[in-house]
Amino acid sequence: MSEQQKEQQLLETVDRIIAEGPYQPAWSSLMQAKTPDWFKQKRFGIFIHWGVYSVPANSNEWYPRNMYIEGMPAYEHHIKTYGSQKDFGYKDFIPMFHAEKFDPAEWVRLFKEAGAGYVFPVAEHHDGFQMYKSELSHWNSAETGPKRDVLGELKAEIEKQGLTFCTSSHRAEHWFFLGHGKEFDSDIKEPLQKGDLYWPSMPEPDAEDLYGEPYPTEEFLNDWLARTAEIILNYKPSLLYFDWWVQHQAFKPYLKKLAAFYYNCGVKWGKDVKICYKHDAMMFGSGIVEVERGGFAEAKPYDWQTDTAVARNSWCYTDTLDYKSSNEIICTLVDVVSKNGNLLLNIGPKADGTIPDGDRAILEDLAKWMRVNSEAVIGANVWRKSMEGPTAAAEGQFQDQKELKFTNKDYRFTINHGNIYAIALQCPKDGVFCIRSLADSSDQNVPEFHGIIESVDILGYDGRLQWSVDGEGLHVTAPGIDSEFPVVVRVRPE
Numbered sequence: 001m002s003e004q005q006k007e008q009q010l011l012e013t014v015d016r017i018i019a020e021g022p023y024q025p026a027w028s029s030l031m032q033a034k035t036p037d038w039f040k041q042k043r044f045g046i047f048i049h050w051g052v053y054s055v056p057a058n059s060n061e062w063y064p065r066n067m068y069i070e071g072m073p074a075y076e077h078h079i080k081t082y083g084s085q086k087d088f089g090y091k092d093f094i095p096m097f098h099a100e101k102f103d104p105a106e107w108v109r110l111f112k113e114a115g116a117g118y119v120f121p122v123a124e125h126h127d128g129f130q131m132y133k134s135e136l137s138h139w140n141s142a143e144t145g146p147k148r149d150v151l152g153e154l155k156a157e158i159e160k161q162g163l164t165f166c167t168s169s170h171r172a173e174h175w176f177f178l179g180h181g182k183e184f185d186s187d188i189k190e191p192l193q194k195g196d197l198y199w200p201s202m203p204e205p206d207a208e209d210l211y212g213e214p215y216p217t218e219e220f221l222n223d224w225l226a227r228t229a230e231i232i233l234n235y236k237p238s239l240l241y242f243d244w245w246v247q248h249q250a251f252k253p254y255l256k257k258l259a260a261f262y263y264n265c266g267v268k269w270g271k272d273v274k275i276c277y278k279h280d281a282m283m284f285g286s287g288i289v290e291v292e293r294g295g296f297a298e299a300k301p302y303d304w305q306t307d308t309a310v311a312r313n314s315w316c317y318t319d320t321l322d323y324k325s326s327n328e329i330i331c332t333l334v335d336v337v338s339k340n341g342n343l344l345l346n347i348g349p350k351a352d353g354t355i356p357d358g359d360r361a362i363l364e365d366l367a368k369w370m371r372v373n374s375e376a377v378i379g380a381n382v383w384r385k386s387m388e389g390p391t392a393a394a395e396g397q398f399q400d401q402k403e404l405k406f407t408n409k410d411y412r413f414t415i416n417h418g419n420i421y422a423i424a425l426q427c428p429k430d431g432v433f434c435i436r437s438l439a440d441s442s443d444q445n446v447p448e449f450h451g452i453i454e455s456v457d458i459l460g461y462d463g464r465l466q467w468s469v470d471g472e473g474l475h476v477t478a479p480g481i482d483s484e485f486p487v488v489v490r491v492r493p494e
Contacts, residue, residue: 003195006135010226013233014261023263025256027283033263035288035303036238036272038164041379042117043337045166047307047346048107048154049122049315052129052145054351055093056081060314061348064090064127068181068188089187090127090178091197094139099146102353104157110355111163114363115370115378118164120241120344121154123231125170126177128197132235136227139197146353155235168241168276169228172251175216176204194223215250225254232262240275241290241307247281255281276305278397294397295332299339299386306336308400309346310362317348323358326365328403330485334423335393337377338386338412369485372460376421376488380414384447387412388437389425411435420491422474427483438474438491454494458487 001009023029053061058081059074066074068085075085082088111119124130130140132151142149151167158165178201181188192199200220205212216224232240240262246255259275259282266273275287289304296304310329311321333343347359355363370377389410393399406425414421422435441448456467458478466477476489 001135003136007223007226010136010229010233011222014225014229014257017264017268018257018260020264022267023260025253025260027256027286030256030259030263030286031283033259033266033274033286034272035274038117039239039274039288039303039342040340040381042164043342043378043380044114044116044333045118045120045305045342045344046111046114046116047120047122047168047309047315047344048349049125049309049346050150050349051122051125051127051131051316052090052093052097053125053127054317054349055096057316057318057351058320060318061125061316065177065180068178068183068186070184085181085184085186085188087187089181091139091187094129094145097141097145097351099141099148099150099351099353102146102148102150102153102349104153105161107154107349107355108157108161108163110360110363110367112161113370114366115374116163116345117378118166118238119154119158120166120168120239121151123151123167123169123235124174124227126173126243128171128174128177128199130227132231134227134230136223136230137195137197139195151231151235164238165235166239166241167231167235167237168243169231170243171224171227172216172245172248173243175200175220175245176202179203194219210245211248216248221250221254224251225258228258229261232265236265236269238271238273239288240273242275242277242281244278244281246277247279251281259286292397293401294395294399295336295341295393296339297392297395299382301340303342304340305342305344306332307344307346308332309348310359311348312401315346315348317350317356317359321356321358323362324400324403326362326369327485329362330366330369331404331406331425332400333377334412334414334425334486335387337380338382338414338423340382365485373423373486373488375416375419376414376423376459376490380416380421383413383415383420385413385437388435391425409434411437413437418492420493422489422491424487424489427481427485427487429482431478431481433476433478433489434473435476435489436473438469440469440471444471451493453491455492457490459490460488 066072067078133142133149134140155165276290277287278290291306295306313322408426408428410425
């Protein structure tokens with residue numbers, strides 16, 4: 001069967017499964033889809049950006065675009081390192097993508113030990129190279145490069161170790177991602193045929209009008225729909241993530257069809273599934289709100305997720321990563337969960353399949369912290385208030401370019417197992433905690449704590465703890481306590 005025939009077959013399957021219902025390609029119908037119960041239970045997932053762009057390991061995962069733009073650092077680096085783009089283009093990295101040390105069992109073990117409950121490998125990034133076996137293009141990891149079905153191997157190991165498999169597609173931006181290669185004498189030139197790695201390489205929209213002309217064509221939109229349907233049918237992800245540009249007006253009818261198809265597939269599989277989306281690409285309530293590298297200042301009554309990376313300057317592995325500290329990432333996790341969100345933390349393996357030392361160190365620190373404190377995060381829910389203290393996260397996306405410094409007066413709250421967890425984002429050096437939100441408010445008409453506290457302890461602390469409550473707060477003294485990471489005070493009301 002030709003690639004064109006396979007695409008047509010997939011599109012017909014999409015139409016058939018939509019017709020069988022119950023979901024239809026209308027927001028009013030898609031809003032009825034339920035978020036999987038496990039999503040709020042697991043709270044922490046791992047994102048994986050790994051692909052051909054991991055071979056040059058320069059700049060970031062936008063190397064395939066930027067290497068074709070004169071004046072960009074990636075352009076100059078490419079010529080200096082590999083020669084002209086005419087003689088050595090992006091496709092020539094594929095034979096160098098061996099992934100000879102790729103061990104999915106080891107990857108998933110690290111993720112699980114770090115406390116992750118679900119994993120999101122990127123199935124296809126903007127570069128158009130599929131990290132899975134496909135009948136729609138030969139430019140995939142099963143036929144070229146590693147010659148392994150990377151997505152399939154990860155799915156098998158993720159589920160074997162008891163985690164939940166999810167995946168993402170970033171193909172929408174491929175419409176223009178490599179288009180600058182046509183502006184000079186490079187290896188990207190017409191004629192380009194559907195199924196080619198570089199197809200369609202159209203002009204990139206102006207930054208001021210990202211959603212204007214030229215609109216993606218019906219041919220490209222059907223290709224996007226078929227490719228995503230192929231992933232859904234063959235790999236059955238429990239969640240599906242879309243990056244930006246699917247909010248373009250041209251995508252709307254195709255996105256609704258895809259969502260109805262996916263949600264109906266979930267019904268056939270006997271499980272709830274959902275789409276994670278950004279930039280209001282979908283009607284509120286029809287998917288899971290996604291915030292890139294940011295979050296919310298206050299708790300939200302709806303399900304949401306932030307996706308961020310271990311490094312500030314790239315999602316994939318490079319040789320110039322600006323790593324965040326483990327403490328910053330743990331504080332982010334705590335802050336997000338206290339506001340009813342999930343954290344999706346990205347790591348970027350090297351081209352050979354190994355986890356970089358910096359990524360591994362963060363995962364190991366997470367594992368160490370989670371072994372003691374996971375009950376305050378995994379399966380946790382929001383308390384009547386999410387936080388106290390002088391330091392608050394800014395609202396919105398791309399807020400992680402500078403570390404937010406917390407003080408020993410900053411607390412975040414969660415509830416779980418009949419307990420209230422007051423999480424000190426900085427351990428007080430003198431071992432004295434004062435949690436004002438748990439003050440004795442019984443003789444005041446204030447919306448704070450009016451309950452009776454039965455017991456107080458600190459997770460992982462074996463010293464002699466003392467505590468008392470007055471109108472100022474819950475006072476806890478833990479002599480000798482010392483931690484470079486957040487400390488969890490567990491409070492059990494009567």
